[in-house]
Amino acid sequence: MNGQTFELLILGSGAASPTAKRNPSAQLLNIVERYFLIDCGEATQMQLRRYKAKMQKINHIFITHMHGDHFYGLPGLLSTMQLLGRKNPLHIFGPKELRPVIEVILEASESRLNYELVWHYTHDNGLNLLFEDDKVKVSSFPLRHRIYCTGFLFQEKPLPRKINMDKLKKFKVSAAEIPKLKKGLDAHNDLGQIVKNNKLTTDPATPRSYAYCSDTISDRGVVPYIENVNLLYHEATFLSDNTKRAKQTFHSTAKQAASIAKRANVQKLIIGHFSSRYDSTVRFLSEARSSFRNTEIAEEGLTFKI
Ligand SMILES: [Zn+2]
Known part of the structure; x- marks a missing residue:
């Protein structure tokens, strides 16, 4: 720990359909008071409220892909920010298909935002720098999913001596x-x-890093992008009893997520995006820990500090 904030709040950790217990994907990362929202599944704004997160401090939103459980919460969140009187520009990073979808929703509902939306498109040709300031940089990297999808890498910049x-x-x-x-x-x-x-x-403290991998088939090609990060989130939609189904749907099992974490030599692994067919996460944890011991479940409301 170097005394400055680097913490991840889990807002949603379920797969495709929300259940009574889990919301779809969303996380809030705070790096030295920069608030990055990562994916924005349905009900993300309610989760932000529930965990008393600072909604208006979010200036950067990162969307991995166009499956609804990763962005259906965005139009509602944008409208709420408007109702709360937002003036600051909001930067949205994601697939190029996202912009027309959001624009048509805003247009059809005659919603006028009094703040600027600044669009940035991700690319899936290797590591791409998306955002940088004096403390932090954020890049995207390709994931292998049914449709175009990228992961995100958040890195603290080297600190002064x-x-x-x-x-x-x-x-x-x-x-x-x-x-x-x-x-x-x-x-x-x-x-x-x-x-x-x-x-x-x-010497200053070593710069910290966080990588977000959702959604993806188990793919060793991702390892060079996430090597040695302090914290890795990797989807684990299924258990080993559904390895075949995981492959068919371009998702991963808990065991596969753990083996990627091990191969990438990360410090800690968080798994999430659990299929609603499973009632409990006990087996997810034991399956992952049998390959990579320092694994935790992405339970909603939990904060992971680095
Ligand atoms: Zn997906």
């Missing part, structure tokens, strides 16, 4: 040198001497 104020005093280095030191450069002291950076600073 940590300044040791006592050492600054000791070596007579003024505060004016701090910006240089943070970048890893050496400093000049009050006597005109050069003082090496490593005498005055320590």
